[in-house]
Amino acid sequence: VFADSGISAVVPLRLVNGPSRCAGRVEVLHNHQWGTVCDDSWDLTEARVVCRQLGCGTALSAPRESRFGQGTDRIWLHEVNCTGTEAALSECRARPWGEHNCNHVEDAGVVCSDSNIPDPGPLQLVNGPNRCAGRVEVLHNHQWGTVCDDGWDLTDAGVVCRELGCGTALSALGGAHFGRGSDTIWLDDINCTGTEAALTECRARPWGNNNCHHGEDAGVVCSDSALPHLAQVRLLNSPSRCAGRVEVIHNQQWGTVCDDGWNITDAGVVCKQLGCGTALSAPGWARFGQGSGPIWLDEVDCTGTEASLSECRAKPWGDHNCHHREDASVVCSGSGISEVAQLRLVNGPSRCAGRVEVLHNQQWGTVCDDNWDIIDAGIVCKQLGCGIALSAPGAGRFGRGSDRIWLDDVQCKGTEIGLSECRARPWGDNNCHHGEDAGVICTVHFILTRTSDFTECRDSRG
Known part of the structure; x- marks a missing residue:
């Protein structure tokens, strides 16, 4: 639509850097110069006006944050607010031409129904039991790619399920739960509000801009998948x-x-x-x-x-x-934490007091008391969830072991997560005998034994 149509304030419009003339970054011509549109408040209403103006059918999505690449010229329009009835984007309310506080990372885009893109996105779930559960993949530049799980949550998954007509989201899975993809990672740091009609309308980094690997591919389980709800789990602290x-x-x-x-x-x-x-x-x-x-x-x-x-x-x-x-x-x-060898305290009055034994090569063995001290004992208590160390007895205080002596000259700093992270001789290298087996007494030992004494006392009194 041009100015000689009789419609005032109508300016030329184009979509660039997309797969067809009906999908891409929105650009308008003003003062004989093409420029972009800032995505603040940009949504399907504005996108519909663009598609109608270009004769491209209806709007499928209104992607933001330079989904179709960043422009290099002026940013002409900001805070565009259409009613949906306008014949051209330039008829919508907006700030004055060229007035904005944006940059090209916020360039607005549009995908119209006549763009030959089959779905908004488009989008698919793969490597699952059916089309409503699986790894999230989106199509961009005629190539399928995955979505990174950074910030991925049920709100984002809900947009995917609704877009696919698969009901509501049961689970938003990360960590390549449905296997690792092998192509480009297209989207990262997705942050949906939950009202979007398509995943491509959610805020995200520009296409292909990510700091992820395929071990972080996002997945979704929707209610129409007939799969049970996989309750979300997280690891903290x-x-x-x-x-x-x-x-x-x-x-x-x-x-x-x-x-x-x-x-x-x-x-x-x-x-x-x-x-x-x-x-x-x-x-x-x-x-x-x-x-x-x-x-x-x-x-x-x-x-x-x-x-x-x-x-x-x-x-x-x-x-x-x-x-x-x-x-x-x-x-x-x-x-990224090195393997922490399994550990136990044996031959003591509770699980938090006894002779120290570690598992190596599928065999339990003892620890020599050379240089064994309260700092080393403290790591044992922490690893077992037994509080802090009260003492670090040696000389086979809790009896002599009979298997291998796995560790000698243990020297912990006190910050290790497990005894096997402490400095020591190589596994099995020692100059000790079982009369030197190390032991530990932790604070929780007394909590356990006092609780037991209280229970026995209460039971004896009926």
């Missing part, structure tokens, strides 16, 4: 998203998991669900700090084949006999 205190969401509230029966198999399901590799350890006793919300799960018993922790056998939600000192934790291989 650690520098890595793949290590920390286990928390699950139920009734829209996050809560912890009790460590009763918690083991490496249960931890493995969490790591798999989060796309964090395999489980290195399954510490209990609030190794990564105590939670403050509900304790949702107790006596979790996974087989290891489950896709989600919520699929494992457990007491009913919220039914437990625990406190937050028993919050379960996980360290996964994807955490």
Whole structure:
């Protein structure tokens, strides 16, 4: 539509850097110079006016943040606000020509129905059991690519499910839950409001701009997939998203998991669900700090084949006999934390006092008391969730072991997450005998024994 049509204030318009003349970055001509439109307040209403003006059918999406690349000339329009009845974009309310506080990262785009793009996006879920569950992939520049899970949540997943006509979102999965893609990672840092008609309308980095790898590919499970709800899980109080205190969401509230029966198999399901590799350890006793919300799960018993922790056998939600000192934790291989060898205290009066034994090459063995001190003992107590160390007895105080002596000349700094991270001779290299086996007594030992004494006293009195 040009000025000689009799419609005042109508200026030429074009869509550039898209797959066709009906999809791309919005540019308008003013003062004989093409310029872009800022995406502040940009939505489907404005996009419909553009598509109508160009004779490109109806609007499928109104992508923002330079989804079709950044312009290089003037930014002509800002805060465009159309009613939807206008014949041209230049008839919509907006700031005066050239007045804005934007940059080209905010250039607005449009996808119209006549663009030969089959769907808004378009979008598909792959590597799942059906079209309503799987890895999220979008088409750009005639190539399918994935979406990074940075910031990926149920609101974003809800837009995907609605766009595909798959109902509502049950789960927003990260960590390549439905396998790793192999093509371009098109979208990162997606942040939907939930009202968008298509994922491409959500705020995100420009196409292809990401700091991710395919181990972070996002996935979705929609209500029409016929799959059960995979309750979301997260790991907290650690520098890595793949290590920390286990928390699950139920009734829209996050809560912890009790460590009763918690083991490496249960931890493995969490790591798999989060796309964090395999489980290195399954510490209990609030190794990564105590939670403050509900304790949702107790006596979790996974087989290891489950896709989600919520699929494992457990007491009913919220039914437990625990406190937050028993919050379960996980360290996964994807955490960047080196493997923490399993550890136990044996031949003592409780699980928090006894002879130190570590597992290496699938065999339990002892620790020599050469240089063994309260700092080393403190790492053991922390690793076992047994509080702090009260003493570090040596000389086989809790009896002589009979298997290998795995560690000698242990020298911890006190910041390690597990005894196997401390400096020591190589595994099995020692000049010791079992009369030098190291032991530990932790503070929680006394909590356990006093609780037991109280229970016995109460029972004896009826």
